[in-house]
Amino acid sequence: MLRLAVVGHLARTSGDFNLSDMPGGAGRMDVLCRCVSASFFLSHEFRRDVECFLVLLGEPDAPKIIRFSGEHLRYLSPDERSAGSLIKKALSIPVGTEYRESTPGVSVRRGGVSDIVKEYPFAVLDEGGTDIRTIETLPDSYILSDHLDFTPIEMDLLAGRDQISVGPCAIHANHAITVLHNEIDRRGAGW
């Protein structure tokens, strides 16, 4: 099982955002939607062995965590609006500290970075880390940030974790997920 967590620093935490204005009013929710798509889609298949967590820290009801579970996920298409629509539904139901399913394979709960980092041994995907191609045994959990850097408080929470880089340039979070998948796919196929 590959686990990916993406921190959305400004991402809206209620379901009242407009699917046609995700970069604006929804706090760069478009970035997170592309991360969901990159996490799961192959050309003619779906990566069932992936979980993708979105940690939403924006107005008005932060923090919330949405979990996309590939094993049970339904109704997701590769386009941004499709992921956005499932996120809207997840953000429209009442939440507590336990996951509650909003649509098949999508669940939501209260929680932030300090909670999720206790639950999985995330490596940090960051352009300043060790080149992924040189790492003998890859971790199976990764955390990365949206278009903003991790805050100093988040950096403290992530101190001591493996830092892994997919390449020499700072790239978008969804692109980093795509390159990570490529490296894992290659190793799995013996390339």
Next chain:
Amino acid sequence: MLRLAVVGHLARTSGDFNLSDMPGGAGRMDVLCRCVSASFFLSHEFRRDVECFLVLLGEPDAPKIIRFSGEHLRYLSPDERSAGSLIKKALSIPVGTEYRESTPGVSVRRGGVSDIVKEYPFAVLDEGGTDIRTIETLPDSYILSDHLDFTPIEMDLLAGRDQISVGPCAIHANHAITVLHNEIDRRGAGW
């Protein structure tokens, strides 16, 4: 200069499509929008040394080619609607066989696969090709298909070209562009 051409077999060729229905009424225009975004965006920069060509073969006025030129490109954000909006504008102006600019850095003309393959020495990005990591000198022009395979006629037009694969799995066209960029970035940075 890196040149990328993506063939949109069903992609609408008039500007009357709805930005909120790009996977449906616009003939999977969402795929092409993600390819444009993957072609140009770094985290905090823009890849000016890239040209991205969309070859649109859908109803009602095929074929058309839209060229995105990184050097002059403006008004492009990473989200699908942003690229879709520039495509709509390009498809709304009269076209001939010469490129005509619709917005800064975006031009459109009549033309199809048989035209563009004469103009650049495209390698074919395809999962059945030679592993990109084993190729000593990478080409600077690549053609790839949207969610559909190249047709037999297109395969004939592309016969004899280098076939290059970015990994062992069949992945979406935008993901292939992202992995291609990663390989080129690594070589450029001496990784």
